[in-house]
Structures are given as structure tokens and as C-alpha cells.
Amino acid sequence: MNGMTPADPDHEIAAPHPYRLAQRRSSEGAASVVELGGDRRIGGGSFAIIAGPCAIETREQTLEIARVARDAGATMLRGGAYKPRTSPYAFQGLGDAGLQILADARAHTGLPIVTELMDVRDVESVAAVADMIQIGARNMQNYALLTEVGRTRVPVMIKRGLSSTIDELLMAAEYVLKGGNLDAVLCERGIRTFETAYRFTLDLAAVPVLKSLSHLPVIVDPCHAAGRRDLVEPLALAAAAVGADGIIVEIHPDPDNAVCDGPQTLRCCDFARFAERVQHVADAARLVPAGV
Ligand code: PEP
Ligand code: MN
Numbered sequence: 001m002n003g004m005t006p007a008d009p010d011h012e013i014a015a016p017h018p019y020r021l022a023q024r025r026s027s028e029g030a031a032s033v034v035e036l037g038g039d040r041r042i043g044g045g046s047f048a049i050i051a052g053p054c055a056i057e058t059r060e061q062t063l064e065i066a067r068v069a070r071d072a073g074a075t076m077l078r079g080g081a082y083k084p085r086t087s088p089y090a091f092q093g094l095g096d097a098g099l100q101i102l103a104d105a106r107a108h109t110g111l112p113i114v115t116e117l118m119d120v121r122d123v124e125s126v127a128a129v130a131d132m133i134q135i136g137a138r139n140m141q142n143y144a145l146l147t148e149v150g151r152t153r154v155p156v157m158i159k160r161g162l163s164s165t166i167d168e169l170l171m172a173a174e175y176v177l178k179g180g181n182l183d184a185v186l187c188e189r190g191i192r193t194f195e196t197a198y199r200f201t202l203d204l205a206a207v208p209v210l211k212s213l214s215h216l217p218v219i220v221d222p223c224h225a226a227g228r229r230d231l232v233e234p235l236a237l238a239a240a241a242v243g244a245d246g247i248i249v250e251i252h253p254d255p256d257n258a259v260c261d262g263p264q265t266l267r268c269c270d271f272a273r274f275a276e277r278v279q280h281v282a283d284a285a286r287l288v289p290a291g292v
Pocket of ligand 1: 159
């Protein structure tokens with residue numbers, strides 16, 4: 001016995017908060033804003049719309065999609081050069097060639113790029129092209145990968161794991177912030193439940209909960225949650241209404257022939273009107289004072 005009792009406040013070792021950098025410091029504490037590619041931002045009252053194909057397929061098609069996204073006022077272009085696929089026989093992405101196509105698309109349209117990093121060995125090549133690095137749902141708890149992107153100074157979007165809690169998502173972000181990279185964005189993309197009518201269950205309550213627990217911007221991916229094109233717009237409208245800082249959606253000129261995720265992908269020809277409707281709801285949601 002050393003004479004200390006657990007209740008003795010002078011001798012208690014305060015356990016650090018598990019996500020002390022990601023946590024909101026007070027109910028009025030400032031929310032963070034992530035700046036992208038110069039004049040774009042996520043958070044701070046604007047509503048970001050990120051759009052692009054699931055996977056980069058060809059240069060011509062990517063440039064076409066990028067133009068559609070830009071003309072509709074999208075904030076960023078998405079597209080995977082490295083794809084996490086459930087089957088090892090499914091298309092795994094174009095890799096470096098896909099990154100080059102993304103760089104061309106940015107040069108042509110001025111749209112900043114978000115693309116997925118799956119492997120610590122690719123951190124330099126992905127960070128060289130990406131304006132925001134995507135950590136996919138399947139890698140949300142890949143702590144080596146999170147630590148590595150924490151060492152970069154490229155903004156990072158972390159998607160919630162398929163079966164991860166809100167606390168686990170915040171601790172994943174903490175790995176990035178702890179490395180000194182303070183530009184993290186959280187993404188709710190649906191979680192696994194007993195429901196089978198759609199691909200995943202979009203947990204929209206996570207948006208206000210994350211915003212009450214953390215200062216980080218929160219965006220929503222209605223496509224991967226739904227797995228069905230017909231649900232993408234209603235879920236995107238709901239995301240805007242619930243106070244998300246933006247959405248990320250898949251668009252393609254010919255989703256029926258997309259190499260990846262076609263059934264949940266919006267048609268390019270429908271994107272401009274979709275974006276306009278979602279932006280209207282986001283604007284309306286901002287006019288309602290918080291707490292009303
Ligand atoms: C994607 O964005 O294409 C993707 C694979 O998403 P998730 O990691 O959420 O499944
Ligand atoms: Mn996809």
C-alpha cells in the first residue's frame with residue numbers, strides 16, 4: 001500500500017479524453033472549416049456538394065463527368081483510383097493511371113479532387129494529387145493508415161466504418177489530428193443493421209450527434225448508404241435538412257454500364273437539378289435558427 005486511495009484527487013492520474021483534439025470544447029465552441037484547393041471549403045456555413053464516379057474508368061469519361069460536376073456548381077470531384085472491393089476478382093481501380101486522370105480533370109475544370117488512399121505504400125502518390133484524401137469505411141480503423149495521413153498536410157475525409165460507433169469514428173479522426181493534420185472531415189455513409197431493403201442504414205442522427213460532440217465538419221454519402229438510385233435524392237435532402245456540411249454522391253453518364261456501384265449512381269443528366277434541389281434545402285435549413 002502506498003497510502004493513496006483511488007478517490008484521492010491529488011493522486012488521481014487524469015485519463016486523457018479519448019478524442020481530446022476532435023471534441024467540441026464547449027456548446028458554443030467554433031466549428032472547424034476545411035479549406036480546399038484555394039477557394040473551396042467544407043464547414044463554416046456553406047453546403048459542399050462532392051460528385052464524381054465511384055471508380056475512375058477512362059480519361060474522356062472522367063473529364064466529361066468533371067465538366068458536368070463543375071457546371072452544376074459542385075465543390076469537388078470524387079473518384080477512386082484505388083478501389084476497396086469485396087471480391088478480389090472485381091475491378092480494383094486504375095491505380096497510378098487513375099491518379100493521373102484525376103490530376104488532368106482538375107487541370108481542366110479547376111475542381112479540387114477527393115480520392116481514396118487504401119495502402120500506406122501509396123501515401124505519397126495519392127497525397128501529391130488529392131486535395132482531400134479519402135479513408136474508406138473498410139479502413140476507418142486502419143490505425144497505421146490514419147497515422148500516416150496524420151503526417152501529411154492534405155485534408156482527410158474519414159468515412160464511418162460499416163459497423164463502427166460514433167465514438168470509434170471520432171477516435172479514428174483523433175489519430176489524424178494527433179499527427180498534426182487538423183483538416184479532417186467526417187462522413188456518415190450508412191451502417192449495417194438487420195434491414196435488408198437497402199444496402200446500409202443511413203444514420204442521420206449521427207450528424208447532429210457528431211456535431212454536438214466534435215468541431216469537425218460532417219458530410220453524408222447517401223449513395224453507399226442506399227445502394228439504390230431512387231433513395232439518393234430523398235436521403236440527400238434529409239442530410240441537408242439535418243444540418244450536414246455537405247454530401248458526396250456518385251454520378252456517371254451511363255450508370256448501367258459503370259464498372260462499380262452503378263445501381264446507386266445518379267445519371268449525369270440528372271445531376272444539375274438534383275444539386276439545385278439539395279442546395280435549396282441546405283439554404284432553408286440554415287435560415288432556421290439552431291435549436292428551433
Ligand atoms: C466509395 O466512396 O466509393 C466507397 C468505397 O465508399 P465506402 O468506403 O463508404 O464504402
Ligand atoms: Mn462506390
